[in-house]
Amino acid sequence: MPELPEVETVVRGLRTPLIGRTVQSMWYDWGRTIHSPDPQEFAARIAGQTFRAINRRAKYILCEMDSDILVIHLKMTGRLYVTPDDAVHDVDKWVHFCLQLDNGHQLRFSDSRKFGKVYLTDDISRITGGLGPEPLSDDFTPAVLRARLQGRQRAIKALLLEQGFIAGMGNIYADEALHRAGIHPLQPANSLSDTQIDQLYATIRAALQAGIDYEGASISWYRKPDGTAGESQKHFFVYGREGQSCSTCGHPIEKIRVAQRGTHYCPVCQPRSLE
DNA sequence: CGGACAACCTGGCGGC
DNA sequence: TGCCGCCAGGTTGTCC
Structure with a gap:
């Protein structure tokens, strides 16, 4: 699974296709992929929010939305990518979570082992509060x-x-x-x-x-x-x-x-x- | 604190 | 080919 370098690469690759895009709706087919809040509240809250910034803390992907942070952990086999809605040639049977964007594209979360998790929160410290120092930051000496x-x-x-x-x-x-x-x-x-x-x-x-x-x-x-x-x-x-x-x-x-x-x-x- | 181990899941690979 | 056991980049929780 992705470690810090892989997560950092994913974050860098998602900025261009996602920043400025607004979420229209949410889809999922595996409840345990959605860590919190419950899927109904998750869908209601994320709809209408726009991606403002995408960053990383440890192996967590942090997407700053208007009033929440969308957090994604890829665990062992998670993949994230943006693709046109009608990309039927892209048969990926492991997509378990998907956000419909306002430009005819979707953010898809594919995860064969289903260990990955998504969160929507306005209090990031509850997720990342226990983490040690970020090894590439200036604070780490x-x-x-x-x-x-x-x-x-x-x-x-x-x-x-x-x-x-x-x-x-x-x-x-x-x-x-x-x-x-x-x-x-x-x-x-x-x-x-x-x-x-x-x-x-x-x-x-x-x-x-x-x-x-x-x-x-x-x-x-x-x-x-x-x-x-x-x-x-x-x-x-x-x-x-x-x-x-x-x-x-x-x-x-x-x-x-x-x-x-x-x-x-x-x-x-x-x-x-x-x- | 820490060490062992089970859970969570599925797919790939080597061996027979 | 088929079946079986083992292995896998992560994290959390339990038990001793």
Whole structure:
């Protein structure tokens, strides 16, 4: 599923087709896609509102409407795109939520696994209030990372996946950042040296920025709003490369399980800490 | 705090 | 081809 770089790419791709468009009506065929309010109120409230701005917080897509924020989380398999009403050639049986726009187009939310959620709210803090710092923002500094690691004994990989610790990282970019930093995924978070923290800070941002620059990773389901694939997956150092040679040292990449998630790393470039 | 695990769902893939 | 088990980018809730 989409992580921060994929969500950022979707947000950028939706601005042009959506900003200035007014919603005429709402359609859905899977009730649990609509998190809140209930579908009847959702439809009544969003009709007539115009898209004013589209932004991102962690993996949440935030569409500023006139008096509410339309929030969308893609979870594992969500896709968002704008298409003409009569795009019958576009047979997508996984569309479960759709907004009719005022220009003969529709915003469609396709989601094969049905984990994705849409919200309509005037109080965004109820959704995003518990999130940790945004890793690419100016507020996130090496000192912030160091302070947040204090006293945390969990494996560093597990911590990077906690959205309350740092927002927007997911399984792919956590593995990529740890490899770039030369840190073993099981190293206890509070055992990182200052040097390792500085490296990890830099590589978290570098891995995420590379993902954005390559317009996201098209592994299985992710596509940009224009339907084309991102290129980020062609540049992974470790994710999905189990058994293949490390591009840095040539040793085969290994796969283990950390916090119940598949975890890829190079045992040579990312040695276990001796502490 | 944290670790394990089940839920939520469906599709793709490898193995037999 | 068909069936089966396993795996999957996320998040939340429960239990110990």
